[in-house]
Amino acid sequence: MSTLIGHPYGGFWRRLAAYLIDGLLLGSIQVMLAIIVQTIAPNDLRALANIAPVGILLGWAYFSLLESSPAQATVGKLALGIYVTDRDGDPIDFRKASIRYWAKLLSTLVLMLGWLMAAFTPGKRALHDYVAGTLVLRRATVAVTPSYADPGAGAGQYWDGSRWSSEPGVFLTRSQ
16 A cells, blocks of 8 residues: 655646646547548548547547556646546556546536536545546655755665665675
């Protein structure tokens, strides 16, 4: 289980900006597909109509695969320093990421109020976050002061990947 200390919630505006970046990326891919289909089959409305279900599946795959990946974020979320976790701060799996994606339809169907909830609820959670049991957090930044600035600060401590620790690690040292 991860610790949520030092990871503030991803707020409404940051999440909206990330979603707009993702929307531009996915939208440009769909426009390129439409241009290709129009070039191959000019004026064939049936062929153009097939782009819609492909776009829906592409969006589902994009959000679900990237949010369940080790990065825990889409391109837009990475650009804005936010990521998706479960309620304990642990990464989500593909199933939970898929539930989160399809629950966005519910957030939209209630007059977009499901999305707006992220501005006002504790934990900055939208309706689809409640349905899927997820959080959107900001990446914590760790300020590291050089040891030469204050020789007494952090003596004997090291960064173990998630926190500062003074516990002995698995370090090989040369015997004298």
